[in-house]
Amino acid sequence: MTRSNRRDTADIAAGIRRRVFLHTMRNNGGYLSQACSAAESLALLYNEVLHLGAPTLPPVPLPFAGVPSASNPDAFTGAGYHGPVAPEYDRFVVSPAHYALVIYSALIETGRMDEAALEHFNRDGSSVEMIGAEHSPGMEVTTGSLAQGLSMASGLAWARKRRGETGKVWVYMSDGEFQEGQTWECLAAMSHHRIDNIRVLVDVNRQQCDGAMGSVLDLGDLPARVAAFGASMRSVDGHDLDALREASGSAEPGKPLVILANTSPFQGMAFLQKRFPRLHYVRFKSAQEREEMQAAIAAELGLAPAGS
Amino acid sequence: MVDLVNRPYAGAFEAFASARPEVLCLSADLTSSCEVDGFRDRHPEQFLSLGMAEQNLLSFAGGLAMHGFRPFLHTFAVFLYRRPYDQLVNSVAYSNRKVRLMGFLPGITTPGGITHQAIEDIAVMRALPNMTVLETGDATEVETVLEVADAVDGPVYVRVLRGEVPRLFSTPFAFNRLRTLSEGGDVLVVTSGICTEEAMRAAEPLKARKIGVHHLHASTLKPFDRAGLLAAARGKKGVVTLENHVVNGGLGSLVAEILAEEGLGVPLRRLGLDDTFAHGASKPYLMQKYGLDALALCQAIGRLLGRDLDIGEAELSAVRLDTVHSAQKAEAL
Numbered sequence: 315m316t317r318s319n320r321r322d323t324a325d326i327a328a329g330i331r332r333r334v335f336l337h338t339m340r341n342n343g344g345y346l347s348q349a350c351s352a353a354e355s356l357a358l359l360y361n362e363v364l365h366l367g368a369p370t371l372p373p374v375p376l377p378f379a380g381v382p383s384a385s386n387p388d389a390f391t392g393a394g395y396h397g398p399v400a401p402e403y404d405r406f407v408v409s410p411a412h413y414a415l416v417i418y419s420a421l422i423e424t425g426r427m428d429e430a431a432l433e434h435f436n437r438d439g440s441s442v443e444m445i446g447a448e449h450s451p452g453m454e455v456t457t458g459s460l461a462q463g464l465s466m467a468s469g470l471a472w473a474r475k476r477r478g479e480t481g482k483v484w485v486y487m488s489d490g491e492f493q494e495g496q497t498w499e500c501l502a503a504m505s506h507h508r509i510d511n512i513r514v515l516v517d518v519n520r521q522q523c524d525g526a527m528g529s530v531l532d533l534g535d536l537p538a539r540v541a542a543f544g545a546s547m548r549s550v551d552g553h554d555l556d557a558l559r560e561a562s563g564s565a566e567p568g569k570p571l572v573i574l575a576n577t578s579p580f581q582g583m584a585f586l587q588k589r590f591p592r593l594h595y596v597r598f599k600s601a602q603e604r605e606e607m608q609a610a611i612a613a614e615l616g617l618a619p620a621g622s
Numbered sequence: 623m624v625d626l627v628n629r630p631y632a633g634a635f636e637a638f639a640s641a642r643p644e645v646l647c648l649s650a651d652l653t654s655s656c657e658v659d660g661f662r663d664r665h666p667e668q669f670l671s672l673g674m675a676e677q678n679l680l681s682f683a684g685g686l687a688m689h690g691f692r693p694f695l696h697t698f699a700v701f702l703y704r705r706p707y708d709q710l711v712n713s714v715a716y717s718n719r720k721v722r723l724m725g726f727l728p729g730i731t732t733p734g735g736i737t738h739q740a741i742e743d744i745a746v747m748r749a750l751p752n753m754t755v756l757e758t759g760d761a762t763e764v765e766t767v768l769e770v771a772d773a774v775d776g777p778v779y780v781r782v783l784r785g786e787v788p789r790l791f792s793t794p795f796a797f798n799r800l801r802t803l804s805e806g807g808d809v810l811v812v813t814s815g816i817c818t819e820e821a822m823r824a825a826e827p828l829k830a831r832k833i834g835v836h837h838l839h840a841s842t843l844k845p846f847d848r849a850g851l852l853a854a855a856r857g858k859k860g861v862v863t864l865e866n867h868v869v870n871g872g873l874g875s876l877v878a879e880i881l882a883e884e885g886l887g888v889p890l891r892r893l894g895l896d897d898t899f900a901h902g903a904s905k906p907y908l909m910q911k912y913g914l915d916a917l918a919l920c921q922a923i924g925r926l927l928g929r930d931l932d933i934g935e936a937e938l939s940a941v942r943l944d945t946v947h948s949a950q951k952a953e954a955l
Contacts, residue, residue, distance in 0.1 A: 381716065382716065382717050382752070455685075459711075462712055465682045465709070466682070466684045466713055469681070469688070470686070471685070472670075472685070473691050499678035500675075500681075503672055503673070
């Protein structure tokens with residue numbers, strides 16, 4: 315991968331955290347812990363790993379153009395921020411659609427979208443939705459109902475392999491999606507059909523809406539389970555860029571690559587530990603709580619302690 | 623006597639798909655039951671087995687369609703929408719992907735009971751935006767539905783008949799056009815699927831009693847040939863619908879919607895499963911038990927006209943085609 319003239323990946327990860335944090339404070343709540351866990355993974359993917367062309371959509375996202383249908387030629391997907399579809403380029407499927415703000419921030423930090431895009435976040439009529447769908451920047455499929463992204467990506471990967479294309483299909487997932495049976499159906503199918511042009515990066519933050527996964531529905535030895543389904547499994551520290559980098563290049567012929575990125579839902583924002591295990595969506599119960607968090611996290615992220 | 627065609631889908635699909643490399647045959651462990659085992663053996667490069675995993679099947683098909691392939695999904699009708707409905711909505715229908723859902727053993731054509739009988743599928747599929755809904759009623763329609771379905775810009779759900787299928791029609795499946803099987807001035811009868819054959823059985827006894835029956839066969843259920851229906855319904859003393867489906871949400875409901883919207887004020891009787899599940903038994907038994915057959919139709923027409931038509935099983939049996947089906951083992955899933 316060419317990395318000259320690019321920002322350092324660690325800087326981009328820090329930028330993702332800062333941007334999601336500032337936006338969450340400004341909006342009085344949001345999916346904040348996902349930035350903590352996903353920052354390094356998404357920074358590495360967008361900055362080094364994914365082979366993508368220049369964006370084909372405008373720097374500031376278009377308004378929502380209507381739902382897809384045979385009679386709506388204006389409908390578009392947010393994949394344009396990943397560049398054109400071409401045999402040599404990678405495709406990137408984001409499965410946990412509620413990571414949208416983190417994805418938008420990653421697109422901004424890597425120069426694929428203008429920061430003014432976030433002014434449209436969660437605004438009526440905008441494509442920059444809070445829980446993204448296929449028209450949202452960086453999205454190509456509609457995955458708010460979890461665990462469907464991997465199957466769609468597998469079909470896409472099979473199709474690309476059949477066509478002899480060199481580009482890969484990358485998927486970003488959350489570990490909660492391994493509670494859905496469909497994920498295991500898909501792992502079996504990928505293994506059976508030897509779909510080896512797919513690479514899956516999983517945010518194993520062991521958190522879900524109700525709290526810690528261990529208290530909701532424990533996944534046990536997830537690495538062993540994934541490996542047992544026939545994938546090339548790599549379980550790494552999801553905040554260690556070298557480990558992630560090495561794992562991302564370790565695909566084996568005949569097998570899908572699944573990287574379990576073991577992460578912390580408060581990495582870089584230690585103040586969030588106070589809220590454990592309720593981290594899925596951060597809200598503020600009082601102005602005082604908000605101010606405390608603002609000060610503590612801003613300090614940790616190296617931001618000026620200006621108010622909101 | 624009506625000809626019976628053995629496994630019309632098998633040959634039709636092979637001829638259709640083998641000429642189109644971008645068509646893929648997807649199967650979910652019911653390959654021979656859906657008559658694509660020969661295709662699998664002779665065209666393995668176009669065949670994908672995804673096993674008993676319908677959630678993945680639907681989403682995987684969405685992914686194939688994202689890259690220019692047109693997957694034809696083969697399994698029992700019931701397994702295409704009940705278990706994987708969320709996948710059908712989010713991975714296929716919302717994105718208007720060209721995924722073709724070939725649903726075998728629709729309604730009570732299977733003795734498999736509640737788990738196997740797709741009796742509310744048309745109601746569900748009609749309610750789903752972007753979805754096109756087709757239903758075959760004879761061997762000719764089974765043979766010619768593939769090109770019709772594949773011409774649709776979006777997902778398509780097809781009720782497919784298998785095994786020994788009567789050949790009722792000599793002209794191919796025409797998209798969104800009602801077939802006129804008889805013309806008459808008293809009653810409009812609208813049927814679909816296997817019920818059309820039943821209505822044809824009733825034709826002679828009704829004619830003998832000088833009842834003018836206008837009979838339309840509907841094979842495109844969404845969209846629907848509104849103009850064709852209205853032209854036939856105007857001036858009639860009543861309309862009767864007969865379908866292999868619950869009366870709520872299917873053919874009867876859509877006819878009711880159109881009649882009401884147009885303010886025709888023609889009395890309507892909807893025949894089908896009357897808000898009930900069925901159970902495991904033979905097709906003729908279930909059709910009689912739940913009033914999906916020629917006798918039920920004659921009785922409904924009699925009630926509508928306020929006449930005792932005095933048509934019994936014996937008279938209908940004389941024109942009954944079911945005896946010809948007896949060689950087929952309904953139990954062979």
